[in-house]
Amino acid sequence: MFLPVALLALGGCAAPVIPDSLSRPANPDAPVPPATYRSVTAGAATLRPAGPMNWREINRQVTPRSGPAT
Incomplete structure (x- = not known):
């Protein structure tokens, strides 16, 4: 029971892996x-x-067409 908690706590102290694009941002190639x-x-x-x-005429264009009410 103590071992998983200890591994989890020590895992938070590990150095993160930095992508190559961030470690060398001024790459001309x-x-x-x-x-x-x-x-x-x-x-x-x-x-x-x-x-x-x-x-x-504008009012006629926007009024509903006559037909059965729904």
């Missing part, structure tokens, strides 16, 4: 993905002001 250009506005919708519209 490290593989790096190539830099590519991507527009920051790619896929963005234009939100320009719209002119005046017929409010009756």
Whole structure:
């Protein structure tokens, strides 16, 4: 009963294994993905002001279609 507790306590004192990428961060031979250009506005919708519209037609477009009530 004492041995597992002692091993667990001593295991916490062991030095952690440091990955090679962290032990030598200034490695000039490290593989790096190539830099590519991507527009920051790619896929963005234009939100320009719209002119005046017929409010009756807009209301007709958003009202539910006539049909059986569910």
